[in-house]
Amino acid sequence: xxxxxxxxxxxxxxxxxxxxxxxxxxxxxxxxxxxxxxxxxxxxxxxxxxxxxxxxxxxxxxxxxxxxxxxxxxxxxxxxxxxxxxxxxxxxxxxxxxxxxxxxxxxxxxxxxxxxxxxxxxxxxxxxxxxxxxxxxxxxxxxxxxxxxxxxxxxxxxxxxxxxxxxxxxxxxxxxxxxxxxxxxxxxxxxxxxxxxxxxxxxxxxxxxxxxxxxxxxxxxxxxxxxxxxxxxxxxxxxxxxxxxxxxxxxxxxxxxxxxxxxxxxxxxxxxxxxxxxxxxxxxxxxxxxxxxxxxxxxxxxxxxxxxxxxxxxxxxxxxxxxxxxxxxxxxxxxxxxxxxxxxxxxxxxxxxxxxxxxxxxxxxxxxxxxxxxxxxxxxxxxxxxxxxxxxxxxxxxxxxxxxxxxxxxxxxxxxxxxxxxxxxxxxxxxxxxxxxxxxxxxxxxxxxxxxxxxxxxxxxxxxxxxxxxxxxxxxxxxxxxxxxxxxxxxxxxxxxxxxxxxxxxxxxxxxxxxxxxxxxxxxxxxxxxxxxxxxxxxxxxxxxxxxxxxxxxxxxxxxxxxxxxxxxxxxxxxxxxxxxxxxxxxxxxxxxxxxxxxxxxxxxxxxxxxxxxxxxxxxxxxxxxxxxxxxxxxxxxxxxxxxxxxxxxxxxxxxxxxxxxxxxxxxxxxxxxx
Ligand code: 6R9
Numbered sequence: 001x002x003x004x005x006x007x008x009x010x011x012x013x014x015x016x017x018x019x020x021x022x023x024x025x026x027x028x029x030x031x032x033x034x035x036x037x038x039x040x041x042x043x044x045x046x047x048x049x050x051x052x053x054x055x056x057x058x059x060x061x062x063x064x065x066x067x068x069x070x071x072x073x074x075x076x077x078x079x080x081x082x083x084x085x086x087x088x089x090x091x092x093x094x095x096x097x098x099x100x101x102x103x104x105x106x107x108x109x110x111x112x113x114x115x116x117x118x119x120x121x122x123x124x125x126x127x128x129x130x131x132x133x134x135x136x137x138x139x140x141x142x143x144x145x146x147x148x149x150x151x152x153x154x155x156x157x158x159x160x161x162x163x164x165x166x167x168x169x170x171x172x173x174x175x176x177x178x179x180x181x182x183x184x185x186x187x188x189x190x191x192x193x194x195x196x197x198x199x200x201x202x203x204x205x206x207x208x209x210x211x212x213x214x215x216x217x218x219x220x221x222x223x224x225x226x227x228x229x230x231x232x233x234x235x236x237x238x239x240x241x242x243x244x245x246x247x248x249x250x251x252x253x254x255x256x257x258x259x260x261x262x263x264x265x266x267x268x269x270x271x272x273x274x275x276x277x278x279x280x281x282x283x284x285x286x287x288x289x290x291x292x293x294x295x296x297x298x299x300x301x302x303x304x305x306x307x308x309x310x311x312x313x314x315x316x317x318x319x320x321x322x323x324x325x326x327x328x329x330x331x332x333x334x335x336x337x338x339x340x341x342x343x344x345x346x347x348x349x350x351x352x353x354x355x356x357x358x359x360x361x362x363x364x365x366x367x368x369x370x371x372x373x374x375x376x377x378x379x380x381x382x383x384x385x386x387x388x389x390x391x392x393x394x395x396x397x398x399x400x401x402x403x404x405x406x407x408x409x410x411x412x413x414x415x416x417x418x419x420x421x422x423x424x425x426x427x428x429x430x431x432x433x434x435x436x437x438x439x440x441x442x443x444x445x446x447x448x449x450x451x452x453x454x455x456x457x458x459x460x461x462x463x464x465x466x467x468x469x470x471x472x473x474x475x476x477x478x479x480x481x482x483x484x485x486x487x488x489x490x491x492x493x494x495x496x497x498x499x500x501x502x503x504x505x506x507x508x509x510x511x512x513x514x515x516x517x518x519x520x521x522x523x524x525x526x527x528x529x530x531x532x533x534x535x536x537x538x539x540x541x542x543x544x545x546x547x548x549x550x551x552x553x554x555x556x557x558x559x560x561x562x563x564x565x566x567x568x569x570x571x572x573x574x575x576x577x578x579x580x581x582x583x584x585x586x587x588x589x590x591x592x593x594x595x596x597x598x599x600x601x602x603x604x605x606x607x608x609x610x611x612x613x614x615x616x617x618x619x620x621x622x623x624x625x626x627x628x629x630x631x632x633x634x635x636x637x638x639x640x641x642x643x644x645x646x647x648x649x650x651x652x653x654x655x656x657x658x659x660x661x662x663x664x665x666x667x668x669x670x671x672x673x674x675x
Pocket of ligand 1: 328433542
């Protein structure tokens with residue numbers, strides 16, 4: 001197991017400074033969308049599941065539902081059964097009457113001499129319709145088909161997602177920074193025969209060739225048995241091709257050319273069942289291939305809309321900036337679907353927060369008048385390091401800030417609050433996952449006080465519980481860590497894993513469901529895979545993953561994926577990756593490998609192994625170090641002791657290793673790594 005946090009009841013000492021409350025300013029409460037503490041009563045388990053009607057009522061339905069929650073196929077929950085709606089209609093069309101001239105998307109390109117685009121709801125409507133026309137009439141796509149997108153951070157990404165949603169087509173967006181190999185596997189798993197990509201995009205001052213990545217993806221998918229018939233290419237500069245990759249006739253098409261035939265075409269939104277599938281989002285699990293997390297239309301959209309309104313506290317007149325990439329769940333839920341469902345103005349930016357300099361983010365905030373800001377601990381640590389005094393130089397005013405993706409140290413939280421927020425903004429620390437669609441734990445900013453380093457209680461409608469390894473509840477305030485579970489299902493929860501119901505059931509319910517035939521939701525606590533402690537006031541502190549997943553800069557990477565990549569190198573006999581502590585990124589992968597007999601360790605070989613990881617998985621998975629060791633520390637039954645390797649990387653205590661099959665190797669590795 002990689003840096004395993006004990007989820008089975010280890011004692012957790014709470015430091016005094018982690019238990020301080022910080023109260024939201026009156027100026028925030030005065031304008032907040034939700035200030036009534038009765039909301040928690042309204043969403044108590046006594047009112048479950050009917051309380052979630054309040055979520056669904058934020059949407060426009062073509063046909064109202066008859067059953068709030070159907071549990072007959074437990075644990076594949078069906079929400080708002082009988083209801084029909086369209087997600088694209090809810091995010092665009094319905095706002096036109098009131099907001100057609102309001103900005104839907106502010107787009108900030110990386111080169112600072114390129115103009116910022118302020119796309120109105122009317123313009124978004126036109127572009128979504130025309131794109132949907134291409135997908136329907138040129139590609140022949142229809143409801144239920146899957147399409148893989150590997151688009152960078154440009155407006156064409158949300159436009160393409162909404163065009164799919166308009167037709168009931170299931171989109172599967174793969175993070176643009178992922179390798180062609182990783183994208184190809186996801187094309188294959190989802191069974192897409194269309195890939196939508198872009199020729200190039202900017203990052204760190206360079207225009208990266210992205211079409212070439214798509215070509216590899218198509219080849220990989222083909223080898224796996226999935227034919228891609230068409231590759232649609234958006235152009236970073238419409239009318240100009242910014243890639244060196246050759247175009248394949250009859251397969252590759254420029255969107256810009258296709259769209260000409262569909263100018264001003266209106267595509268009627270397809271009325272979809274609430275339980276239809278909106279999108280797939282692949283995420284890393286502990287074993288094997290990444291899993292296609294499957295999200296519904298009605299349940300998911302109503303969940304993210306309510307959370308955007310109540311936890312993000314977005315009003316139509318706000319300028320809201322979530323710095324995540326839309327290729328991750330945070331971007332799907334809290335850049336695109338949630339904010340647009342409630343007629344927000346949402347900011348998208350290309351490139352890095354610190355390029356060309358540490359002032360970029362605050363300059364954008366000032367120029368656009370951003371007042372709600374959303375980012376990750378890794379980004380905050382980076383801001384603090386590269387420009388600790390930078391925010392004060394800019395004239396922006398945040399009233400609300402979010403942190404998401406990994407635990408935030410109380411010290412980092414305080415810098416965020418005092419320096420970025422200038423002591424005037426509330427902070428919500430939102431804990432949730434790809435699988436959960438939207439937030440699980442967070443304070444309600446207009447009601448509850450904040451506690452640095454603690455996500456807070458369950459959001460309204462979410463009832464967390466901490467269980468030990470035997471399934472006993474660890475009471476709040478016991479100071480003991482355990483596995484955090486949610487007692488009840490909720491509308492934003494994934495429907496299943498695409499094509500793999502068994503994996504869905506075993507991963508999230510295998511440990512704690514006592515009766516797999518039960519149709520009662522009370523028998524199916526959802527196990528998140530994180531260790532946590534709850535203090536006496538019900539505030540949850542997340543400690544980290546309990547499975548073989550490494551959280552690098554807020555992104556989930558499966559240790560198995562990284563290790564399999566290392567094993568593609570001929571000389572490598574065994575590979576083990578662990579999470580090493582990092583000042584900025586929280587944790588980063590450290591890779592240990594042993595070689596086949598007769599093979600020699602060398603710097604070149606280490607580089608070759610490292611390159612294999614970035615080619616197969618993606619650059620974000622590149623190991624900090626590749627340690628070529630004489631042998632792996634192993635138990636007598638032959639299991640690699642990743643815990644021991646993690647202690648060596650993190651300069652901690654390796655503990656008692658005398659029961660290992662090869663205790664002597666531990667000291668050799670320690671000397672090699674620590675010097
Ligand atoms: C939204 C997102 C999920 C994993 C999750 C946990 C970690 C997310 C956190 C947090 C502490 C927070 N995580 N938010 N840990 N505090 N506020 O990040 O989804 O990419 O699926 O990752 O991230 O370990 O289990 P995803």
